[in-house]
Amino acid sequence: MPRQITAFSNPLVKSVRLLREKRHRREQKRFLAEGLRILTEAMDAGRIPETIFFAAESAAHPLVRRLVAAVEGRGGEAVETTRDILHKLSGKDNPQTVLGVYAEFALPLAALDRASAPIWLVAQSLRDPGNLGTILRTGDAVGAGGLILIDECVDPFSVEAVRASMGALFTQTIATAAWPDFIAWLRSGPGQLVGMSLDTDHDYQGPRYAAPTFLLVGNEAQGLPPAYAAECDLLVKMPMLGRADSLNAAVAMAVMAYEVLNQRRHA
Amino acid sequence: MPRQITAFSNPLVKSVRLLREKRHRREQKRFLAEGLRILTEAMDAGRIPETIFFAAESAAHPLVRRLVAAVEGRGGEAVETTRDILHKLSGKDNPQTVLGVYAEFALPLAALDRASAPIWLVAQSLRDPGNLGTILRTGDAVGAGGLILIDECVDPFSVEAVRASMGALFTQTIATAAWPDFIAWLRSGPGQLVGMSLDTDHDYQGPRYAAPTFLLVGNEAQGLPPAYAAECDLLVKMPMLGRADSLNAAVAMAVMAYEVLNQRRHA
Numbered sequence: 001m002p003r004q005i006t007a008f009s010n011p012l013v014k015s016v017r018l019l020r021e022k023r024h025r026r027e028q029k030r031f032l033a034e035g036l037r038i039l040t041e042a043m044d045a046g047r048i049p050e051t052i053f054f055a056a057e058s059a060a061h062p063l064v065r066r067l068v069a070a071v072e073g074r075g076g077e078a079v080e081t082t083r084d085i086l087h088k089l090s091g092k093d094n095p096q097t098v099l100g101v102y103a104e105f106a107l108p109l110a111a112l113d114r115a116s117a118p119i120w121l122v123a124q125s126l127r128d129p130g131n132l133g134t135i136l137r138t139g140d141a142v143g144a145g146g147l148i149l150i151d152e153c154v155d156p157f158s159v160e161a162v163r164a165s166m167g168a169l170f171t172q173t174i175a176t177a178a179w180p181d182f183i184a185w186l187r188s189g190p191g192q193l194v195g196m197s198l199d200t201d202h203d204y205q206g207p208r209y210a211a212p213t214f215l216l217v218g219n220e221a222q223g224l225p226p227a228y229a230a231e232c233d234l235l236v237k238m239p240m241l242g243r244a245d246s247l248n249a250a251v252a253m254a255v256m257a258y259e260v261l262n263q264r265r266h267a
Numbered sequence: 268m269p270r271q272i273t274a275f276s277n278p279l280v281k282s283v284r285l286l287r288e289k290r291h292r293r294e295q296k297r298f299l300a301e302g303l304r305i306l307t308e309a310m311d312a313g314r315i316p317e318t319i320f321f322a323a324e325s326a327a328h329p330l331v332r333r334l335v336a337a338v339e340g341r342g343g344e345a346v347e348t349t350r351d352i353l354h355k356l357s358g359k360d361n362p363q364t365v366l367g368v369y370a371e372f373a374l375p376l377a378a379l380d381r382a383s384a385p386i387w388l389v390a391q392s393l394r395d396p397g398n399l400g401t402i403l404r405t406g407d408a409v410g411a412g413g414l415i416l417i418d419e420c421v422d423p424f425s426v427e428a429v430r431a432s433m434g435a436l437f438t439q440t441i442a443t444a445a446w447p448d449f450i451a452w453l454r455s456g457p458g459q460l461v462g463m464s465l466d467t468d469h470d471y472q473g474p475r476y477a478a479p480t481f482l483l484v485g486n487e488a489q490g491l492p493p494a495y496a497a498e499c500d501l502l503v504k505m506p507m508l509g510r511a512d513s514l515n516a517a518v519a520m521a522v523m524a525y526e527v528l529n530q531r532r533h534a
Contacts, residue, residue: 045510130397138518140509168511205529238525239532242407243312244435247521251405254518255525258505262472265506 002059002068002078008088012079016051016101017089022155029104031157032089033169035096036063041167042100043070049100050076055083058097067098091159104157106174109148109185117145118211119260120191121253124150124179124228125219132156133164134250135217139172142257145212146173150182183231186214195224195232196252198245204236209260217253269326269335269345275355279346283318283368284356289422296371298424299356300436302363303330308434309367310337316367317343322350325364334365358426371424373441376415376452384412385478386527387458388520391417391446391495392486399423400431401517402484406439409524412479413440417449450498453481462491462499463519465512471503476527484520 005013018024019032030050033039039049040063052071058064059080068078086095114120121139126132132147132154139147147156154161156174165172177185186193192209195216216232218224229235238247238255247255272280285291286299297317300306306316307330319338325331326347335345353362381387388406393399399414399421406414414423421428423441444452453460459476462483483499485491496502505514505522514522 041511134515134518137511137513137515140511141505141507141514143508164515166511166513168509171510238408239528240408241410241528242435243438244308244404244407244433246404246433247408248401248404248431248517250515251401251518251521254514255521258522258525261506261508 002080004080005085006082008085012051013085013089016053019101020091020159022158025104025155025157030101031104031162032099032159033102033162034090034092034099036061036098038162038167039067039098039100042102042170043067045170047102047170048074048076049102051079051101052076053079053081053086053089053099055086055097056080061097064098106156106176109175109177109181112146112173112175114145114189114191114212117143118213118264119144119257120146120148120212120214121257122148122150122182122214122216123153123249123253124216124224125222126153126217126249127220128249129154129158129160130164131220131248131250132161133166133169135253136165136168136172138250138254138257140168142261144172144257146175148182148214149174149176150179179228192234193232194234194236194256195229196256197224197229197235197237199229200235200237202234202236204238204256204259207234207236209263211264213260215253215256215260217249220249269347271347272352273349275352279318280352280356283320286368287358287426289425292371292422292424297368298371298429299366299426300369300429301357301359301366303328303365305429305434306334306365306367309369309437310334312437314369314437315341315343316369318346318368319343320346320348320353320356320366322353322364323347328364331365373423373443376442376444376448379413379440379442381412381456381458381479384410385480385531386411386524387413387415387479387481388524389415389417389449389481389483390420390516390520391483391491392489393420393484393516394487396421396425396427397431398487398515398517399428400433400436402520403432403435403439405517405521405524407435409528411439411524413442415449415481416441416443417446446495459501460499461501461503461523462496463523464491464496464502464504466496467502467504469501469503471505471523471526474501474503476530478531480527482520482523482527484516487516
């Protein structure tokens with residue numbers, strides 16, 4: 001049976017609200033996701049929240065009932081609450097009708113099975129949560145094994161990144177690593193590391209990519225550090241006919257990932 | 268000679284600050300862009316601000332001096348000011364050292380020369396300024412003729428869209444139109460209208476695209492309205508292997524635009 005919370009001062013409300021801050025996500029090892037569509041996609045990918053909040057007026061919605069049953073079936077807690085409290089929890093003027101609290105699930109590199117997928121996405125010092133979420137969606141679409149975050153990236157469990165991923169966060173494996181550890185792990189098995197760089201003349205459609213292909217994009221403003229670029233098996237670049245001479249990092253990753261996918265499906 | 272402004276109450280500061288709001292941009296027919304890199308790229312594309320604000324400590328920077336000379340050479344005004352006022356104008360905690368006020372330059376469709384480029388990008392009811400700016404960067408990279416905005420899109424001259432475009436706003440032609448006017452204009456000359464849709468089985472790599480190709484992407488949440496999709500010459504879709512079954516709108520546009528560009532350069 002869902003319990004009802006209508007008081008802002010409720011300790012659970014207070015603790016969940018703190019999850020909008022990175023420090024508290026790290027301490028609690030939990031994060032927030034909102035929206036019926038995203039929570040349902042997460043459930044379909046096997047990710048059930050530990051706690052679910054839903055607006056009283058949406059209690060009868062069939063998807064809300066499925067979510068509540070799944071949460072309670074796993075020993076989690078379902079909380080019926082008010083729009084005002086959902087607004088307070090989500091920080092949005094127009095809050096979604098459901099909000100879930102999930103255990104974080106970033107893995108160490110050693111837990112990845114590189115043979116499980118032909119494409120892996122790797123981002124270094126990515127700063128923008130929208131870009132991170134967008135890259136997760138692309139990873140889902142191209143059948144990537146997951147996203148490996150190198151050095152200090154934006155938090156993939158931030159509210160903004162979760163939103164931008166539109167549920168793909170839950171279908172993708174996420175690992176974090178410092179660069180030397182990533183390179184040591186990468187070289188301990190098969191895999192081709194392909195860096196996207198403006199400092200190369202190699203057209204991205206030139207090479208035939210070998211599986212598993214690790215596609216590496218650098219920081220939005222700086223690109224890849226030269227020392228990192230030097231450790232790639234290949235550096236490639238999309239043709240750029242314009243004056244600005246750069247692409248958004250998530251766009252470059254997607255154009256590259258579709259090239260690799262297209263080579264595979266036409267081979 | 269630059270004039271100096273150090274008072275928040277200065278009328279010019281007040282009026283420029285209002286440009287962060289859409290209503291005032293429309294009234295004044297002006298918008299803001301910030302940052303030495305973006306203002307320099309704009310200048311190289313022939314776009315000179317009517318007014319430029321720069322921090323006193325960057326007055327000696329060669330690019331700032333070039334910008335100031337260009338503005339004054341066109342009869343515009345250069346204003347040396349404080350970091351605090353730049354912060355107030357830009358709304359950023361860490362303001363750029365230069366900020367320009369530009370005349371808006373969106374065109375009616377009739378002013379476009381469709382034969383001037385083989386690819387045109389078209390977005391309908393796009394809501395996210397980051398997506399709009401990202402699409403402008405992609406348009407610059409693939410040599411698009413410009414971006415046509417259909418129905419109620421986010422303002423391309425909003426501070427967020429200008430930022431996300433990384434200067435590409437100034438290299439791209441922008442036009443706005445309601446859908447019936449766009450279709451009437453499109454059908455008055457050559458051009459293939461290709462819509463991206465989830466409701467089709469046509470793989471985006473199947474067709475050979477005809478120039479000029481007009482690539483159409485719909486609203487982030489709803490996609491294209493069925494009635495609009497029905498007026499396209501082709502509907503196509505990228506393969507999606509995952510569970511989420513959608514791509515970010517700016518990513519879909521980029522993957523599609525590179526397909527068209529690749530067909531042209533390998534033909």
